[in-house]
Amino acid sequence: MQREYFPVQLCDMGADFEFLLPDANILLYPKAIVTARKHQHPGSAYSYRIVRGKKSIVVCLDIEHGENLDPATVESCRGADLLLHDAQFTPEELANHRGWGHSSYEQAVECARLAGVKKLVLTHHDPNHNDAFLAKVEKHCQELFPNCVLARENMTVVV
Numbered sequence: 001m002q003r004e005y006f007p008v009q010l011c012d013m014g015a016d017f018e019f020l021l022p023d024a025n026i027l028l029y030p031k032a033i034v035t036a037r038k039h040q041h042p043g044s045a046y047s048y049r050i051v052r053g054k055k056s057i058v059v060c061l062d063i064e065h066g067e068n069l070d071p072a073t074v075e076s077c078r079g080a081d082l083l084l085h086d087a088q089f090t091p092e093e094l095a096n097h098r099g100w101g102h103s104s105y106e107q108a109v110e111c112a113r114l115a116g117v118k119k120l121v122l123t124h125h126d127p128n129h130n131d132a133f134l135a136k137v138e139k140h141c142q143e144l145f146p147n148c149v150l151a152r153e154n155m156t157v158v159v
Helices: 071-077 091-095 105-115 131-144
Strands: 025-028 032-039 045-052 055-060 082-086 120-123 148-150
Touching (some): 032 071, 055 071, 082 105, 105 120, 105 131
Parallel strands (some): 055 082, 082 120, 120 148
Antiparallel strands (some): 025 032, 032 045, 045 055
16 A cells, blocks of 8 residues: 555545554454465555354455466465455456566466365456456356356355
8 A cells, every 4th residue: 555556545544454464363353363464466465364163265456476376375265265366367468467466367266276265256357348348257267167256346245
């Protein structure tokens, strides 16, 4: 959320924030454990694994895997009931956007497949992609990983 990457500074948000440190387990009410892990993104970014009872959710946004998937990211997603993953680019677009800090939808699907997650929600859609284009992406991704959807405004997912 540095000025170079985000238009609103923390001091201008009108709220109090508490930040998790990377690789720290934080116990939240009611009995949820959150693990934060720093990953590749300009200015830095974190993924979070939230575990409560036998259910787990991984939030993995603003991540750039590189040429190959980041094995530590795959491991942090292992067996999650729900994975929310950055899927901004097509594979072709990704080749022209190295260093931007984002993933392709195929990388997100492969991460979910290798980690054995139960449900994948693709998010962080490129603003240059219209609804018709995204519908085709969703259909293609569902052919690769059937329990997969694109995030939508006001969407609710029950875990």
